[in-house]
Amino acid sequence: MAVFTDTFIEVLDLTRTQVSMAYLVGTVASSLFLTRAGRWYDLYGGRIMIAGSAAALGAMVLVISGVDVLSQLLGGSTVVTFALLLFAFFGVRFFGQGVLTSCSRNVLLLWFVKRRGLVSGIRSVFVSFGFAIAPLAIAFLITSFGWRGALWFMGLTVGLGFALMALVFIRDNPASCSLQADGVDPSDQDDAPVEAPSKTLDQARRSPIFWIYSLSLGMHALFGTALVFHVVAVFGESGLSAGVAFGYFLPAAVFSTASNLIASSFVDRYRLKPFLVCMLCVLSIGAIGLINLEHVWGYWVLAAGFGVGGGLWGVVSNLAFIRFFGPLHLGAVSGFNASISVFASAIGPAAFSLAVDHLGSYNAAAQICLGMLLALLLAALLIRQREVLPGRSGAT
Incomplete structure (x- = not known):
């Protein structure tokens, strides 16, 4: 649009x-x-x-x-x-x-x-x-x-x-065609893929795991959308031209695509928590780059941090809710998360505008977002997460 x-x-x-x-x-x-x-x-x-x-x-x-x-x-x-x-x-x-x-x-x-x-x-x-x-x-x-x-x-x-x-x-789903996921022979029950026990939306909302993932994904939506919406003004505040601002998207896209493919090739064998922690870490590093955008290193730290963070966001957002809360109520659980992320993406640009009006700069908004990212990172490290890895019968 x-x-x-x-x-x-x-x-x-x-x-x-x-x-x-x-x-x-x-x-x-x-x-x-x-x-x-x-x-x-x-x-x-x-x-x-x-x-x-x-x-x-x-x-x-x-x-x-x-x-x-x-x-x-x-x-x-x-x-x-x-x-x-x-x-x-x-x-x-x-x-x-x-x-x-x-x-x-x-x-x-x-x-x-x-x-x-x-x-x-x-x-x-x-x-x-x-x-x-x-x-x-x-x-x-x-x-x-x-x-x-x-x-x-x-x-x-x-x-x-x-x-x-x-x-x-x-x-x-595979069952509607008398098949099983991953192309497994339906008669081979020993090789049947294992899913996490399904939980309703009400059960999911009572879990701190749901909120740490939803708020982390929402924070990416808020911060990322605000940056894209105000990209020329944000870069201009640091004395950089519109050409430089639009040029930022290319290296960020390269970092995002590469990190997404690399992470996706590993995530099926490992827990999701390290990917969430890494996502919040690199987004925090990207925020530091945005705060120091007047320096050359700030530009590249921003591109790498937000690029890699965006790639990891794709991995985490795809897998978090089906891994922790199962497939039966996936629509309701992921739909509620989507409402949080869409709402966050809507208020992000307005929040940055208000920061300029009342705090004097986009830099102040980036500093507030950095503080929120660090708080989410601490929570992600402290909250215990148990999940069923793909194809394994036990939680880890």
Whole structure:
């Protein structure tokens, strides 16, 4: 949606602040319903949820393409336009980043146990590649078909094409096809993969393990989104140009992809706690780099810290909840975590803006985030974690 921001400002006659607030409120509102969507996943399965959310996402993209027309039909006031855009952003965030992302991840996790970490790492490479090329691809569509035509193309592709593909190719789990995870022969019970005992969302919320992982993942979402949103201003505060600011994403992406693949190749054989601790450590180191961005070493420490931290975030977020709380209620448990992370990502940019207004700099916001990361790191070290490793019958 960021590629369309300037177009929305011009066509809808809204200020940049109004468009940003519509996106913020829509995102926060979407986070409040993700736990319910997770329960729908447990009830209806990945095939129906992925196809349904893809169709709904396509519909909401089409709504965005017609906000100006709908607004004129309803009177054309700024309040009406703002409300329509807010509703459309809510739908895109809820059905897209929320439901479709969570369901696509969860359905894959059920098909693998012993190789779950490796498969999740390979998936993350494709996700990262998609995020990397999306702005360029959307800009090409806008150039070729105009902004409204680009939105129609996107909406119809995901709403019809991808939804149909999901119905044809996706199956909820191996059992629905008389198979077992990892391609194990169903008659070979000795080689059957072992899962953690399943716990309900209420049971998970009473566990400190759930909160240390959810808050750590949410902290990454808050800090990372705030940095991306304000990247030019943050780098400018340290005397660096916009070119340098945008150039930061390339080395960070390299660090992220490499660390994700390396960690994914090991995580199936080891406990998840060291990966969580390492993630919080490198994010803290990255925060130190951000605080010292005026130095050359600060730039590279930031890129390495946030890059490696992002790669480890992918590993931890994929595996934490199914490892500790089992597959039966995975949708509800991971959905509640998703609501926390989406909410954190929504308030991150606003929190950094408030820090500038009341504390005088983005540096102050980074220092507060560093303190929060160190507190989470201490908690992660102290909280005892017992989990069932893939393919093993005992907890460790």
